[in-house]
Amino acid sequence: MATGDLDLLRFTTAGSVDDGKSTLVGRLLYDTRSLLDDQLVSVEAASRRSGEDAINLALLTDGLRAERDQKITIDVAYRYFATPRRRFIIADTPGHVQYTRNMVTGASTADLAVILIDATTGPGRQSHRHAFIASLLGIRHLIVAVNKMDLVGYAQQAFDDAMGAFREFAGRLTIDDITYVPLSALHGDNVVSASDRMPWHVGGPLLHRLETVQISRHNTIDFRFPVQSVVRPDRRFRGYTGSVASGSVSTGHEVLVLPSRRRARIAAIDTADGPRQSAHPGDAVVMTLTEDIDVSRGDMIVRPGNVPATGVALDVYLCWLDGDALDASQPYILAQTTRRVPCRVSRLRYRIDVTTLHREEGVETLAMNDVGVAAIVAAEPLFFDSYRVNRATGCFVLIDPRTNHTVAAGMIRGAAPAHSAEPARRDVVRNPANVPLGDRETRNGHKAGVVWLTGLPGSGKTTIARDLERRLFGDGHHVVTLDGDDLRHGLTRDLGFTPEDRSENIRRAGEVARLLFDSGAIVLCAFVSPSQADRDNARALLPAGRFVEVFVRASLDTCRARDPKGHYRRAAAGEIPQFTGVSAAYEPPPAPELIVDTDQSSAPAATQQVIDRLRAAGWLRS
16 A cells, blocks of 8 residues: 555644653654654754764754754644554644643644653643643544653553543543553653563553544534635636535535525536545535525535534634733634634633633633633624534634734634623623613613514515504503614615625614613614524624514515515516515525514504514513
8 A cells, every 4th residue: 555545643742841742753753764864864963962972852853943952842843754554744742831822733633642741740730731722622532641651660550640640630521532651752662662661551552552543533424615715717617616624515416505595506526636526525626506606705615404503603712822812802803714704702701720620700811821711703604513513614713903913723612692792791881871771671661672573575574663663662662663764864875785785784783773772772673684694693782582583474476566665666677686585585584583474464463473472571561
């Protein structure tokens, strides 16, 4: 079998300073005969300059002059070697606390982690820190290498003590596959070959475990294709380039494009080596579709029956990498798959003591090398999976737009509840008078909230909203209506009807509704709002339970027959481009709080349905 056909294992080494990580990597390279002659000559010369009698194997991975002078690892050193059974890429990561962020970098693409422990001292704080980060990054296989067994006389008791101490900590990690190996990297015991000095260890050397561990590195079920760019060499060809993040797809398969939710089939799959019938994780391809759909960079192509979560509010782990601490008052850029969107860290829930795994609540920032759990709100919807399910779509980085520095690495835990994505002192931040919402609700005698009525033009949204406003106001409620036409004459009169302008129109409407909510009002919003993502964005601005989505359902034929403003007639004549229901798509809510069917119900009956729903939710006066 050719070397290029062998399976590839990426692994990282980590641990405390002076535990012997670089020596271990050097030993693996040396004993597997993976070094070039000039490498050996260079390291031998560096060893002599350091006054050492024998070759210092650690210098094989210490690429920086500062590392060799100080005999420490600063940067991540990547090395390649191969055996007849497998190919390997090693990331030798630093042990010093101040370089923990580099360990995050090295471990981010690893399938397995080797954590070194000094047999003379047992596991230290950095051993715990690096094991926790490996667990956080979704590494499922861990080898705990108890090194320097030569300094304890190769005694089994020393190995058992170190193993027992680490097991107590490891019981709180989410890593099920942990193997323990006693070794001496300096002398080569149990690294590549089994050691005669430790006959009591029957698990084999380190290399045997590296060669035989069964890795499941890719999500092969959930097809995710983030679009990197659009290729248009001529008017007849339109292809979408990118790498398959997970899952697989074949020509002829039906796919769904996010965020438009338009459907098509795969017409062809092309690669640098020619056309293919299918594409799999990691494949860089150009896809063409059977339908002419507007697809852009940052969109995602998926299978219709298996879609990722979509939303703006994320619950995340954050590993802070920058020397400047987290500043929740400033915006950041969130880069996830091929999307880059502005965002803010709206709430830092807690910081994690990575040596004890205890939560530190009440903190307001993260410093370099800190790990915390936070809520993030993005300016545009993201398409994501939990990091535990899909590393490719569940990871991201934060970028400081002022410096363009990558300041944090993040792992998505899931969608954040809307209320948890808001600042902790919401009423103070948004209410200059500093009057809590609860006090306003007490004076009004009812709860505040937003009722969002969505549906095709002519379905009856505004009619229901006006009737609802009249009835609630007559009962003494503080109520106000926001209507699409009213806003188009003022606040959003600068916007057109492109998909981007429609999204901006709803964004502004949602922000106004939020401000009115802060005043204690029941806000009735009557907007076509054809995009589910835009409606989700509006929902994310409100606390949980204070946003009621009402789908005002009517058939297209009914809406055309009503045509109260003549828009359908003009759209059919081509006078109104991008008119929802005719030349632009409408996405019905998949799970609204209420559906009123105006094909069957009168406007007063539909209004009563909404009132009954609000009364059941406890919003209205008793």
